[in-house]
Amino acid sequence: MSTSADFLEEASTSLGPRGFTRDSDLVEPWLTDWRGRFTGRACGLASPASTEELARIVRLCAAHNVPIVPQGGNSGMSGGATPDESGHTLLLSLRRMNAIREIDTEARRVTCEAGVVLQTLHEATEDKGLRFPLTLGGKGSATVGGLISTNAGGSQVLRHGSMRALVLGLEAVLADGQVLSMLTPLKKDNRGFDLKQLLIGSEGTMGIVTAATLKLLPAVAERVVIWAGLPSLGAARTLLLHCEDSVGNALEGFEVMPQACLDAVLKHLPSARAPLEGRHAWHALIEVVADRTSAATLRERCETMMAAAFDKDLLEDATMSASEAQAEAFWLLRESVAPAERERGPAVQHDISVPVEKMPEFVDTTAPMIEAKWPGTEAVAFGHLGDGNVHYHVIAPAVTDGLVWQKGEGKAISRYVHDLVTEWGGSISAEHGIGQLKRDELARLGDPVALSMLRAVKQALDPQGLLNPGKLV
Amino acid sequence: MSTSADFLEEASTSLGPRGFTRDSDLVEPWLTDWRGRFTGRACGLASPASTEELARIVRLCAAHNVPIVPQGGNSGMSGGATPDESGHTLLLSLRRMNAIREIDTEARRVTCEAGVVLQTLHEATEDKGLRFPLTLGGKGSATVGGLISTNAGGSQVLRHGSMRALVLGLEAVLADGQVLSMLTPLKKDNRGFDLKQLLIGSEGTMGIVTAATLKLLPAVAERVVIWAGLPSLGAARTLLLHCEDSVGNALEGFEVMPQACLDAVLKHLPSARAPLEGRHAWHALIEVVADRTSAATLRERCETMMAAAFDKDLLEDATMSASEAQAEAFWLLRESVAPAERERGPAVQHDISVPVEKMPEFVDTTAPMIEAKWPGTEAVAFGHLGDGNVHYHVIAPAVTDGLVWQKGEGKAISRYVHDLVTEWGGSISAEHGIGQLKRDELARLGDPVALSMLRAVKQALDPQGLLNPGKLV
Incomplete structure (x- = not known):
């Protein structure tokens, strides 16, 4: 089958030269994902400027049976x-x-279109004394539509939830080109189940998100970032409970990394320095924030919290940011873990969750199992302990051909990790989604009842199978 | 068509005498809704004791094509x-x-079965120093399964959201008798769109909720309830913004009622007394709560908040609860509005929402329109201003035959109210759901794209149309 000349001509006429191109110089940069894992081809690149234009091109695709990958x-x-x-x-x-x-x-x-970049959204809301609380490493490129379609998480999920919790309204184009308009920001609306939930996290397979109304919060008036050194991941979990007990809702982030990750980061960022003097098996970054209504007592409450933590012997060492610059410096260390890890050499990455309370035991038990089964590998976990979600990397033995290893041993390791996660009642995709990367694994390990529901709903909403084929379901 | 003798015999054998009955003394009390609006008939009453028993009876219904109404x-x-x-x-x-x-x-x-009564859940969690924050008038009879199936709201939605925001996991039986097990309490899980959202608020039409894992919060350590007298609903909205600004997250409820409602309540509760000395066009009940981590300064913060509100002339009068008993007394007034209104005579009720900021204008504009169009009627709004959701009652003219009026003029008024709400970008069901009461109105006024999605998903998940037929879709 070749894409019909009719379709290409109509698309070009419909969207004009800025809205449609087949020029390979313009199309090619978008045919490979940023991590370089997947490369595909396309009959053209459509860049509509409005929901109406987008709906028109989707109707044209439906008429000509042309599959669509939203980006x-x-x-x-x-x-x-x-x-x-x-x-x-x-x-x-x-x-x-x-x-x-x-x-x-x-x-x-805020009501904005799907192509708004997260960082732009942050800046626009800050200008108004407000904030959009979700943030993540790729904020300079990630768009609102992508964040919704993948139900993105990031580092503030502990307090504010993932994207799903922040979407108040949605506009989307369905597989047949109809526009679903649910931007109306009603706090309460019980006319049947909440249709927008079908679009959030469905990776463009049920419809294409074109705009959204998102929840904003009062700007942060003050924040304290604490860096703590800990003897174990179990100790980190105990400290997390202590912090929740002490400052409740003011606790906004609780991220962990082992010493090996911090070492890699310090190598990756030559100008950065270690927050604590000594070495510790685990490190935690703890963010506590206050808005205007509660800023007065924030630092005091943090001091009380940490004094009690020392008294109860919940940690080995800790330091508290004395300035906003220092708070930023602590976060920079956390945000550099992923790039620093990539510099250490070939690895397979897993984005997993298990029930929060089981996470320390899960990591402590399974890392040695993996390292024993595949000698020379190193299993490293870091990330969002507060959400029971860590990024679990297994680094290849030294002097390995990365690609060959990833496709052979690496693949076997990933299956093994996913089996373990499933056994522990967890998820093989905590926040990164399924895409094409984990579609086979979802089919292999997913609950058959859940999978059949997912497929039935997909079939009902996209009977021609045109929306983001080969992803998720 | 008569329900086959085979089905009845198999159901009886499968569930035993406690699980299945056709005894009309036992069945009949459940065939009329508590407000006496609807009465139906049934071939039998099944009361399974477990998810397995329930799945078995659903499979039997599917085999014999017997429709099911969950209750x-x-x-x-x-x-x-x-x-x-x-x-x-x-x-x-x-x-x-x-x-x-x-x-x-x-x-x-907490993980509990669908039949747990809300009040029982409150008591069980309080025993552990925790609380389940959703509450409403029918807490003595409403069950967890019903609350989830209708995405119930209540008086604390302002801070904690409706049922959807509190459901962490779900177990349900689908139309073909398969069990969907999603009780695993993962904070983050991105394996496709969130299937449990299809069940929440779908009124038993997509599946039968059998159990749920729900979010709990630390127990309330202290609360202050404020009663404020206001010149207008617009003033109430301004005061709400002031309170949000002053105490942020500590604001848990903001309910409003006009003087007429309070008068009806005081008549209905002879032993109750008015919280304020004077009469005011509108009254607001404001709840501010603190858990252990923030209790120390709660009263002080409330005092600061109210002093500033007086300074800015945001209200006419106010009083602050000095004890837990007084806080309870203020809430009793609010909770008695619905029964007190019923005593005033025949009325048509509407459970509507419009965007929060438009609510004062909506009520001020539309109430006189209705009263002018149907002379002798009285339009009364009260409820959850913080959520943009009020209960909007139109009381019949005096000396009217209630039933005749409700089916004639009352019905016309409801259509008119729903038209107005739709025009203002609102919802004809903010929290009570659609059921059979508003199914025609949803079909008349709902967005055609949203309705076709709803129907496509219903068709995909229940092709025989056996689950709660005649409701919602």
Whole structure:
């Protein structure tokens, strides 16, 4: 099958030269995911400027049976925005749809188009004395539409939840080109189940998110970032409970990393320095924030919390940020873990969750199992302990051909990790989604009842199978 | 068509005498909704004791094509748990499935069966120093399964969200008798879109909720309830913004009622007294709470907040609860509005929402329109201003035959109110659901794209149309 000349001509006429191109110089940069794991082909790149234009091109695709892969910042972790190699797919970029339609400071919400970049959203809301609380490493490229389609997480999920918890309204184009308009920001609406939930996290397979109304919060008036050294991951979990008990809702982040990760980071960032003098098996980064209504007592409450933690022997050492610059410096260490790990050499990465209370035991038990089964490997976990979600990397033995290892031993290790996670009642995708990366693993390990529901709903909403084929379901 | 003797015999054998009955003395009390709006018939009452028994009876229904109406406490507002008059339907009670399976105090969550009554859940969690924050008038009969199936709201939605925000995991039986097990309490899980969202708020039409894992919060350590007298609903909205600004997250409820409602309540509760000396066009009940981590400064913060509100002339008068008994007394007034209103005579009720910031204007504009169009009626709004959701009652002119009026003029008024709400971008069901009460109105006024999605998903998950027929879709 080749994509019909009729389709290409109509698409070109419909969207004009800025909205549709087949020029390989322009298309090619978007055909490989940013981690270089997946490369595909496309019959063209559509970049509509409005929901109407987008709906028109989707109707055209439906009429000609052309599959569509929607793409935002192309910074996903699972290849969800990369087409297959057939060359029949239309790559549909949302990047031109980047208007912030309205910021309502009184109602604390923003309505913006899918192509708005997260960092742009942060800056626009900060200008109004508000903030959008979700943030993550790829904020300079990740778009609102991509964040919604993948139900993105990041480092503040502990307090504010993932994207799902922040979406108040949604606009989307369905597989047949109809527009679902649910931007109306009603706090309460019980007209049947909440249709927008079908779009959030469905990776573009049920519809294409074109705009959203998002929840905003009062700006942070003060924050304290604490760096703590700990003897074990279990101790980190105990400290987390202590912090939740002490400052409740003010606790905004609780991230962990082992000493090996911190070492890699300090090598990766030559100008950075270790927050603590000594070495510790584990390190925790703890963020406590206050808005205007509670800023007065924040530092005092943190001091009380940490004094009690020392008294109870919950940690080995700790330091508290004395300035905003120091708070930033602590976060920079955390945010550099992933790039620093990549510099250490070939590895397989896993984005897993198990029930929060089981996470320390899970890591302590399974890391030695993996290292024993595949001698020379090193299993490293770091990330969002507060959410029961860590990034679990297994680093290849030294002097290995990375690609060969990843496709052979690495693949076997990933299956083994996913088996273990499933056994412990966890998820093989805590926040990165399924995409094409984990589709086989989801089919292998997913609950058959859940999978059959997912497929039935997909079939009902996209009977031609045109929306992001080969992803998720 | 008569329900086959085979089915009835197999159901009886499968569930035993405690699990299945056709005795009309036992069945009949459940065939009319508690407000007496709807009465139906059933071929029998099934009361399974476990998920396995329930799945077995659903498979039997699927084999014999017998429709199923699930029922919890039978305290819904929209007739969603009442069967039609055909007599072919099986009434499926969840009330025997009332085990609280586990309360995990450290992880702050409870796993319980669908038949657990809300008040029982409150008591069980309070015993552990925790609380389940959702509460409403029918807490003595409403069950967890019903609350989830209708995505119930109540008076603390402002801070904690409706049921959807509190469900961490779900177990449900699908139309073909398969069991969907999603009780695993993972904080982060991105394996496709969140299937449990399809069950929440779908009124038993997509599956039958059998158990759930729910979020718990630390117990309230202190609370202050403030009663404020206001010149207008617009002033109430301004005061709400002031309170949000002053105490942020500590603001847990903000309920409003006009003087007429308070008068009716004081008549209904002869022993109650008015919180303020004077009369005011509107009254607001404001709840501010603190857990252990923030109790120390609560009263002080409330005093600062109210002093500033007086300074800025945001209200006419106010009083602050000096004791827990007084706090309870203020809430009793609010909770008595609905029964007190019923005593005033025949009325049509509407459970509506419009965007929060438009609510004062909506009520001020539309109430006189209704009263002018139908002379002798009185339009009264009260409820959850913080959520943009009020209960909007239109009281019949005096000396009217209630039933005749409700079916004639009352019905026309409801259509008019729903038209207005739709025009203002609102919802005709903010929290009570659609059931059979508003199914025609949803079909008339709902967004056609949203309705077709709803129907496609329903068709995909229940192709025989056996689950709660005649409700919602």
